[in-house]
Amino acid sequence: MTTENIYGNLQGLKPSQLKQLQKLYHQRIPIDRITTIELAERVSAISTELKQPVCVYLNRRGQVIRVGVGTPRQTQIPPLELPRYGAERLSGIRCLATSLKSVPPSEACLTAMARQRLDALVMFTLTGRGIIRKGGGATGFIEDAYLAHLLPVSEDDSYWDVSAPQNIEDIAEQDFLDLVDSLEREFSREFIAQDVSSQQDRVLLVGLMTSGMTEQKFQDSLQELALLVDSAGGKVLATIEQKRANPHPQTLVGAGKVEEIALQVQTLGANLVAFDRDLSPAQVRNLELQFGVRVVDRTEVILDIFAQRAQSGAGKLQVELAQLEYMLPRLTGRGLAMSRLGGGIGTRGPGETKLETERRAIQKRITRLQQEVNQLQSHRSRLRQQRQQQEIPSVAIVGYTNAGKSTLINALTNSQVYTADQLFATLDPTTRRLTIVDKNTGESRTILLTDTVGFIHELPPSLMDSFRATLEEVTEADAILHVVDLSHPAWESHIKSVKTILADMPLAPTIELIAFNKIDRADSEHLETAKKNYPQAVFICATQRLGFDTLRSRLIRVC
Template sequence: MREISGNKKGIRDSVLAELQKLYDIQSPQLVSPELALKLADITDFINREISVYITRSGQIIEISIGDNSTVELPTFSGRRGAGRLSGIRCVHTHPGGNPNLSGVDISALKNNKYDAMVAIGVASPDFTQSTLTFGLITGIDSNENYTAECYGPYTIEEAENINFINTVGTIERILDKQTGGSSLQVTSERAILIGMEWGKNDSLWTVEDSLEELKQLADTAGATVIQKFIQKRPKPDPAFYIGRGKVQELALFAQQENIDLCIFDDELSPAQQRNIEGVMGIRILDRTALILDIFAQRARTNEGKLQVELAQLQYTLPRIMGKGLMLSRLGGGIGTRGPGETKLEVDRRRIRDRIAFIKEQIEKVKSVRSLHRAGRKKNNVFEVSLVGYTNAGKSTLLNTLTNSDIYAKDQLFATLDPTTRQLTLPNKQEIILTDTVGFIQRLPHQLIAAFRSTLEVVTEADLLVHVIDVSHELYKEQAAAVHEVLKEIGAETKPVITVYNKIDKLPPESKLAERLAQEEDTVCISAVKRLNLEALQQQIEKHLKNKAVEVTLEIPYSESAKAARLHSAANVLSQEYSERGTVLKVILPVEELDDYNEYILKSE
């Protein structure tokens, strides 16, 4: 039946005939340009709203006429499971040119569980200038009510590129998980990884190596990697990065394999991310967003959480454009908007205010840490920082040296918040040893900026111990990546001991550890097997002698004030009393030598 329902009073038969012809149009997209333009033309002619109802296969099953501001919405007996949408989308027109969805539209979307509610703002006389917005059900809130989000406005041409079917599939999987339709356990997201080889590769990393590391990152974040793709191009496409054709090919693969997530091995521009998301209809992440997500999972201390949130907000701010499934912002409502502000402007203002607040809180924490550091400097406590690529074994080394039990696991970014422990060297000198967050190639600049206060433990340290996983086939490339980060934070001139860890994992016939041990300021160890740890501590002692020397002083009793001062100016190892005065064995900072040179025993 090709019936036209609704308010047909005063409508000519010729117009009804034109509306009946719309049943012949297939619209597998959100709304096809042909359908959108014909609806706009008829709407402008009769000055009434028109609504059409379309199945996922693109077939129009109902057409209805309203008045100049509303249209009656029929009821359909579609799929009604809690985790399923109706399988029907409503496309209707607004004669006045306003494409925004009304409160009634959103209510109808939720109540009827439409796949989408689309509003076309008719622009007359050039209907190609018409724009549209659409609403989607995005989840279920704590009160078990459906939540919805609006997207747009889009031009009719832009709307054609939106991969509507994939988007609806993603929404139904979200609803299915929230309603417990698939399992009581949280299932991991199915992901595909995308890398691109272009131009001259000056990097030490091949595309394949970098994608393998991206897979480890995705595994760490909790995703299940289904497939990896590599695209070769002369240069990145400014609109779609890997090219529109490749994106369309991946969209088909994502639809066939029920993919939830697409992760790119490079940082995408906000426009590229929106464009790709529009075509593929699934969430798009780049390398930076993935690392930020892992850091968000790992943050435990208040400072760590603040720093991760700061990095995420700085990453998100330029990407809020009012379009895109993942980049829209929930919230808003009564009491949250300034006069004349759009929702987009409110979102940006909120983020900027939050960034300012977080920076203020981080500065407070930083000032407390500076006081602690000043106290250690005053007491001549030397600080040694463990640095290195993520999963190189820094936390395990700290545990082994200091008999601690901090979290150490064979995974990327197991340590996020710095951990400090006291270590007594064989010469009885006490130092502070700090485990720091692991580095990675192309570490996001947002993270480096946000974690600047935490990374001060590196820039302020007296000595760096660079831990390298020598069993990794790319250990040289990883070491180079660490040097790049040290350079970026201003720590490249710090004295460094290079520690090649995990020698127990090398093949028995390998001579690599023996060759590396010949290098200056280098130690080969196994933190797990406790191999060569004494040699490492001796290397630390050797380096710290450049900042302090071990001497035995005999200070006359008449100058007891100078002897007492040593307890704050030096590290006192032992104290005895002779006939002539107090005999102290101390580790004395080199800058104090002139003041105590006359008291050094001749045997020194």
């Protein structure tokens, strides 16, 4: 007797009982009925015989597609096996479940309904008496029946509606198609009201605050992730937070929080979950199995932005290298089509697995790209040598992403470097000449200003390595102009992040001039703090060209 189509707890079941469960797959009910009395009593009788809950899942054609022994939570369909559906639709599957207790559906059962986005959940509470007749006929004694279904998000954040106890006859007479149509019309109206483009990813953010992390730093990091997602073209639907002493080794967040996230994914119709932490390959696989949608971490979001923004051949080259280096250790388990090469019994055989073939191809591509990056490095080195032979001093403009570096270089040199109020608007280094007339002597001096890629908190190591040719513009400069967005609440944290990255660079210039930008939008308290803690800094507004005379005179002095 095969039991491959019966799910849940099968331990201790007799062959005759398994046969009765198998026969449920032959049942079919009218498409406009939620259930029939015959099917409800048959399922209830089997459940009474087993002394265990039984769940039967049906599609909208009235066919039984899954039978399980256990509660709706224990027998639920894995997310990756559910039909693909949008946020404005239900899954097209309903569940008929039995309960040996005279109580309404528990929150665990209702959560399972929401996670699967079921059309409905019907629960029969049993009296404890029932028989199974020879020939497959059955009768069972149902005490009460409850009908539950999902709701569009309401003002009181209710996810579902559960009816009062009813007779099974009343539920069997209800028009199932009318119920589903009315629900999906409501979901569709709510979806349209959210004003999310069909081209946008619908993103759920997840943040984990561990011991040793301040509340302010945690919130700043989450807000930055939201900006990163926005810059990548996604729409943030909601943010979920958790506080734990240490990350969970398998799922980063705790089991209860995984359940909450999975529920929100289905309730809000998210198709992407972004974590504000780097995830291991195993954690990504575990979470995707639980959520049924793609899971990305902070690094992957940044890499996606870089891939969109790279314009030059050099920029695209470096982004591809960073993406491949990130992808290589994450190949295993990224899809059922990829076989896994093991080292024990049953894993050896002729030829090469698809996974190993893919890994080998990526490794070759990485090697080639690294060679091209080295060539790019040499080319830029020659260009720098030519500039140095002309004895023109150079200043590298660095700073946190979106601090206004490109806007500043445009305003100072009347250039047309691309600018936008978003993270990582420009990736490729741009060098422009700036001629400054010394008001004291009347002499003019020329310096070279180089705009560099923006820094960010915990800049991924793969990006640091891949963009080393770009970052060398910093190490070869005579001085650094550190631009700080003073209007940002976390400006002090931004300064620390930039200084940390600069400290990791060999031969970085020791001469540094700090320019606090966007003073027109800065808080007066922040302005006073900056003046007190950084007395040698200059205060400017690049968009309105405020403080430029002071900045030019200071640039002459540092060069």
